[in-house]
Amino acid sequence: MPEARETQLEIDLGALAHNYKFIRSKISPEVKFMSVIKAYAYGNDSVEIARKLEELGTDYFAVAYTDEGIRLRKAGISKPILILHPQPVNYPEIIEHCLEPNLYSARTLQLFTDLAEKMNQENYPVHIKFNTGMNRLGFTEKNFEEIPKKLKTTGAVKVASAFSHLAASEDWQERDFTLHQIHRFQKLAENLLDHLDYRPIFHICNTSAIFNYPEAGFDMVRSGLGLYGFSNDANLDKNLKPVGTLKTVISQIQDLEEGDTVGYSRAFKAEKATRTATLPIGHADGINRIYGHEKAGVFVNGEYAPIVGNVCMDIIMIDVTNINCKEGDEVIIFGGPQHVTQLAGAGGTISYELITGISQRVKRVIIQ
Numbered sequence: 001m002p003e004a005r006e007t008q009l010e011i012d013l014g015a016l017a018h019n020y021k022f023i024r025s026k027i028s029p030e031v032k033f034m035s036v037i038k039a040y041a042y043g044n045d046s047v048e049i050a051r052k053l054e055e056l057g058t059d060y061f062a063v064a065y066t067d068e069g070i071r072l073r074k075a076g077i078s079k080p081i082l083i084l085h086p087q088p089v090n091y092p093e094i095i096e097h098c099l100e101p102n103l104y105s106a107r108t109l110q111l112f113t114d115l116a117e118k119m120n121q122e123n124y125p126v127h128i129k130f131n132t133g134m135n136r137l138g139f140t141e142k143n144f145e146e147i148p149k150k151l152k153t154t155g156a157v158k159v160a161s162a163f164s165h166l167a168a169s170e171d172w173q174e175r176d177f178t179l180h181q182i183h184r185f186q187k188l189a190e191n192l193l194d195h196l197d198y199r200p201i202f203h204i205c206n207t208s209a210i211f212n213y214p215e216a217g218f219d220m221v222r223s224g225l226g227l228y229g230f231s232n233d234a235n236l237d238k239n240l241k242p243v244g245t246l247k248t249v250i251s252q253i254q255d256l257e258e259g260d261t262v263g264y265s266r267a268f269k270a271e272k273a274t275r276t277a278t279l280p281i282g283h284a285d286g287i288n289r290i291y292g293h294e295k296a297g298v299f300v301n302g303e304y305a306p307i308v309g310n311v312c313m314d315i316i317m318i319d320v321t322n323i324n325c326k327e328g329d330e331v332i333i334f335g336g337p338q339h340v341t342q343l344a345g346a347g348g349t350i351s352y353e354l355i356t357g358i359s360q361r362v363k364r365v366i367i368q
């Protein structure tokens with residue numbers, strides 16, 4: 001790969017393949033794999049990532065919203081796609097594009113079934129969500145009966161899968177709670193099976209659960225973060241390869257004298273002769289203001305350079321006083337010498353937020 005000449009997110013499909021195979025090796029061969037590629041495949045590029053995952057043999061995809069699924073269908077992705085959080089207004093498009101809705105309440109089950117009947121569908125694949133403690137979306141034991149009641153009166157839909165989501169699968173302190181969630185899911189699953197004459201796919205594990213609760217694989221696992229090279233666990237991270245590397249370049253070098261200030265609100269004051277470099281990336285690209293004021297930094301020619309002053313919309317300034325560098329040199333924001341988790345931590349956030357926040361303005365470059 002030649003040096004970056006502008007801000008770009010390099011997406012390494014070889015790393016994706018490595019991660020997919022590593023995660024697969026942690027589950028039984030008969031357990032299906034759902035690749036979670038919501039939010040542009042966690043800020044990467046959902047179409048390129050989906051194509052590669054289809055080639056690698058993923059069984060299912062999941063995205064959050066209907067438009068994300070439509071985008072994949074238009075790009076020719078043919079594997080089933082679960083829409084995790086559709087709104088009823090999207091249901092006609094869901095059917096039109098052969099997408100599969102998560103139905104998480106009596107209301108959504110009723111509305112989707114009504115439409116499927118109106119559109120003369122038979123056994124249209126839908127997914128039932130159980131709320132086992134996350135308290136975000138899903139049926140509980142209290143309104144479970146609405147499911148068989150509805151399913152008995154219609155042939156328009158068929159339950160392709162039933163699933164739940166763990167609230168703290170990465171946190172060993174919450175092990176009892178997680179085991180309780182898994183147990184609750186097991187009971188709800190059995191209850192549902194009593195009412196069906198076929199067996200849907202059951203699934204509850206996200207990336208951290210695949211590693212921490214391998215006994216809870218059921219029929220399928222859902223992995224997002226792990227595919228992109230992170231695991232919420234520094235030890236496991238060693239087995240994964242980050243897919244994205246965010247790079248930029250030095251636009252200009254500034255030599256400051258003692259007392260000079262840098263950027264908006266004069267937020268950085270040079271206490272001695274200081275050399276800064278100006279970079280073409282800012283908060284509109286996803287490098288939030290929280291990273292300014294030397295809270296975080298980037299890497300120039302292998303050396304750490306703190307971000308000084310306020311992060312601007314399109315620009316940041318870094319301190320390169322002790323770094324041998326020149327205008328046009330490549331700068332690494334994350335990837336390589338700087339792990340995403342490290343940068344995210346410096347800003348008081350998590351890898352998920354940092355990588356999904358890299359805006360669509362940043363050019364994506366695919367590496368095979």
Ligand SMILES: *Cc1c(COP(=O)(O)O)cnc(C)c1O
Pocket residue numbers: 036038084165205206207208222223224225226
């Ligand atoms: C985002 C999401 C996942 C993926 O979680 P990771 O921790 O990234 O593996 C799985 N299931 C649901 C319901 C999600 O919303």
